[in-house]
Amino acid sequence: MDTKHGSATRLKLMETARELFIAKGVDRVGVREIATKAGVNLSLMNYYFRSKENLLEEIFEQSIKDNGQVLRGILNEDLPLEEKIYKYVNTYIDILTEDPLLVPFVLSIIHRNAEQAPRLKAVHTLYNTETFSNQLKHEAEVGKIRKIDPEQFFISMISLILFPFAIKWLIGYRMTFTPGQMAKFLEDRREHVYDMLINSLRP
Amino acid sequence: MDTKHGSATRLKLMETARELFIAKGVDRVGVREIATKAGVNLSLMNYYFRSKENLLEEIFEQSIKDNGQVLRGILNEDLPLEEKIYKYVNTYIDILTEDPLLVPFVLSIIHRNAEQAPRLKAVHTLYNTETFSNQLKHEAEVGKIRKIDPEQFFISMISLILFPFAIKWLIGYRMTFTPGQMAKFLEDRREHVYDMLINSLRP
DNA sequence: GTCTATAACGGGATAGAC
DNA sequence: GTCTATCCCGTTATAGAC
Numbered sequence: 001m002d003t004k005h006g007s008a009t010r011l012k013l014m015e016t017a018r019e020l021f022i023a024k025g026v027d028r029v030g031v032r033e034i035a036t037k038a039g040v041n042l043s044l045m046n047y048y049f050r051s052k053e054n055l056l057e058e059i060f061e062q063s064i065k066d067n068g069q070v071l072r073g074i075l076n077e078d079l080p081l082e083e084k085i086y087k088y089v090n091t092y093i094d095i096l097t098e099d100p101l102l103v104p105f106v107l108s109i110i111h112r113n114a115e116q117a118p119r120l121k122a123v124h125t126l127y128n129t130e131t132f133s134n135q136l137k138h139e140a141e142v143g144k145i146r147k148i149d150p151e152q153f154f155i156s157m158i159s160l161i162l163f164p165f166a167i168k169w170l171i172g173y174r175m176t177f178t179p180g181q182m183a184k185f186l187e188d189r190r191e192h193v194y195d196m197l198i199n200s201l202r203p
Numbered sequence: 204m205d206t207k208h209g210s211a212t213r214l215k216l217m218e219t220a221r222e223l224f225i226a227k228g229v230d231r232v233g234v235r236e237i238a239t240k241a242g243v244n245l246s247l248m249n250y251y252f253r254s255k256e257n258l259l260e261e262i263f264e265q266s267i268k269d270n271g272q273v274l275r276g277i278l279n280e281d282l283p284l285e286e287k288i289y290k291y292v293n294t295y296i297d298i299l300t301e302d303p304l305l306v307p308f309v310l311s312i313i314h315r316n317a318e319q320a321p322r323l324k325a326v327h328t329l330y331n332t333e334t335f336s337n338q339l340k341h342e343a344e345v346g347k348i349r350k351i352d353p354e355q356f357f358i359s360m361i362s363l364i365l366f367p368f369a370i371k372w373l374i375g376y377r378m379t380f381t382p383g384q385m386a387k388f389l390e391d392r393r394e395h396v397y398d399m400l401i402n403s404l405r406p
Numbered sequence: 407g408t409c410t411a412t413a414a415c416g417g418g419a420t421a422g423a424c
Numbered sequence: 425g426t427c428t429a430t431c432c433c434g435t436t437a438t439a440g441a442c
Contacts, residue, residue, distance in 0.1 A: 009425090031418060043427060046419065104314040107369055111307040127377045146402070151388070152395040155374065159366035164358055166310055166369070171358065174330045185354070192355040196403040199349070210408080234434060244410055251408095255434065 010048050013038045018059050022101060026056060053109075060105050061122045067095050067102075068125035075132040081139055082198060084132070085157070089194050092161045097186065103165040129154050145201040153197075160193045213251050216241050221262050225304060229259060229311075256312075263308050264325045270298045270305075271328035278335040284342055285401060287335070288360070292397050295364045300389065306368040332357050348404040356400075363396045 016038040020029040031052050035042040049055035074088050096102060106123070133150035140147045164171065164186065172182045219241040223232040234255050238245040252258040277291045299305060309326070336353035343350045367374065367389065375385045 030416090032416095041426060042418095043420085044425070047425075050419085052418070104310075107307075107310050108314045110370060110373060111311045123373065124377065127373075149391065149395060151378065152391060155367055155392075156363055156395065156399055159362045160359055163362035163366040163369075166366075167313060170313060170326065170330075174327065175354065188352070188355060189358075192352060192359065196359055196399070199405065200399040200402040202402065202405070212408080233432090246411075247409055249435075253435090 007048075009038075009040055009044070013040055013045055013048060014055070014059055014062075017055055021056070021059070026105075056105070057109055060102065060109070063099065063102065064106065065122040065125060068122060070095075072125055072128050075129055081135060081145070081201075084135075085197055086194055088157070089161060089197070090190055092158075093186070093190050093193075096162070096165045100165060100168065103162050107166055143203060146203050148201065157193075157197060160196065161189075164189060210251075212241075212243055212247065216243055216248055216251060217258070217262050220258055224259070224262070229308075259308070260312060263305065263312070266302060266305065267309065268325040268328060271325055273298075275328055275331045278332055284338055284348070284404075287338075288400055289397055291360070292364060292400070293393055295361075296389070296393050296396075299365070299368045303368060303371065306365055310369055346406060349406050351404065360396075360400060363399065364392075367392060 013034065017029070017034045020034060020037065031045065032042055034055075035045045038045075045055075049058060071088065071092060074084065074091060077084065077087075079087065129150070132154065136145070136148060136150040136153060139145045168182070168186075171177070171185065175181075175185075177185065216237065220232070220237045223237060223240065234248065235245055237258075238248045241248075248258075252261060274291065274295060277287065277294060280287060280290075282290065332353070335357065339348070339351060339353040339356060342348045371385070371389075374380070374388065375382075378384075378388075380388065
């Protein structure tokens with residue numbers, strides 16, 4: 001591929017930027033540094049990605065897209081409800097543990113682009129919950145779980161999973177956690193979140 | 204007051220900035236615009252607030268401080284657990300409904316300053332949960348509720364309350380909500396969150 | 407302590423020539 | 425696709441007036 005959207009230069013820039021962002025933090029990395037380290041002229045970089053913001057978006061677009069497919073896949077699998085929730089929660093926390101910058105990044109992008117045209121198209125792949133909603137409705141009709149608004153339940157589920165990663169350092173600071181304790185706290189959330197969701201569904 | 208931290212000029216700048224930030228979005232407001240509109244010299248503005256970031260912080264510091272006192276107060280009140288949770292959830296959602304920019308702002312500030320020195324001191328006033336933790340432990344010992352990690356429960360509670368406000372427009376976009384439907388969805392969350400928390404505590 | 411004026415530096419973004 | 429020159433913006437610094 002040698003088109004504008006897939007050239008080696010483009011990929012090189014995204015790789016370099018990603019490494020630098022993770023290593024030093026987005027705000028402490030300049031566009032000139034990225035361009036230099038990638039061996040690319042600054043203006044050319046601006047030719048590919050119109051802005052640093054845009055570059056950032058594209059980098060995470062890919063990550064979200066990949067992970068989104070996995071997560072959406074779980075919601076659509078043919079699994080018992082409890083098992084599905086268990087798998088969803090754990091897979092999601094796996095992903096966030098591996099890429100702890102994901103949540104803050106996405107939130108900051110959401111924040112900056114609020115009220116704007118639908119950007120972050122990939123995020124929508126996270127939100128295909130029809131099968132899951134129907135499953136919840138059906139289980140409620142059969143009396144196996146409490147009657148519940150599926151949309152509210154889904155939002156609650158992702159809130160419980162995602163929000164702690166958004167305020168990670170705040171939690172750590174408040175409880176004076178060492179990095180190890182922080183990791184444990186987030187590990188423990190797997191069970192806590194699962195329990196809370198399941199218990200809230202009991203008739 | 205005529206000291207550095209309370210002069211009329213200072214307040215004027217904060218007011219002007221706040222209005223502009225809310226109207227146009229933080230990133231679309233320049234420091235020169237704020238200074239001009241407030242009728243203040245740019246250098247003077249930099250004398251009061253060392254940076255735009257700092258100005259932003261101070262604007263929300265006050266709001267968080269006030270609301271934080273109210274919320275912390277509820278957690279420390281002498282109330283039955285269920286009643287306390289009910290009051291906490293509803294008061295919190297009241298606050299966020301009235302000032303919907305609060306969550307995204309605070310999160311973006313947190314994000315930008317992650318790994319930094321303890322800024323946003325006021326946020327800490329939100330997090331004084333000793334009385335509440337003890338109450339949870341006690342109720343569990345008496346067998347009135349399930350045994351539960353109080354820290355995890357508290358984080359879950361604020362996750363359920365706060366996160367939807369952080370991804371508000373995403374929810375709206377996905378479900379193609381009108382502003383009215385959005386408002387209803389967030390209103391409905393009061394009951395949903397309360398129910399989920401209480402049900403998850405049932406023995 | 408409060409305020410003005412002005413210059414300069416670094417970083418992101420852009421226009422236009424090649 | 426590439427590179428130069430340029431602009432805007434946030435920030436810092438200085439020097440001085442009240």
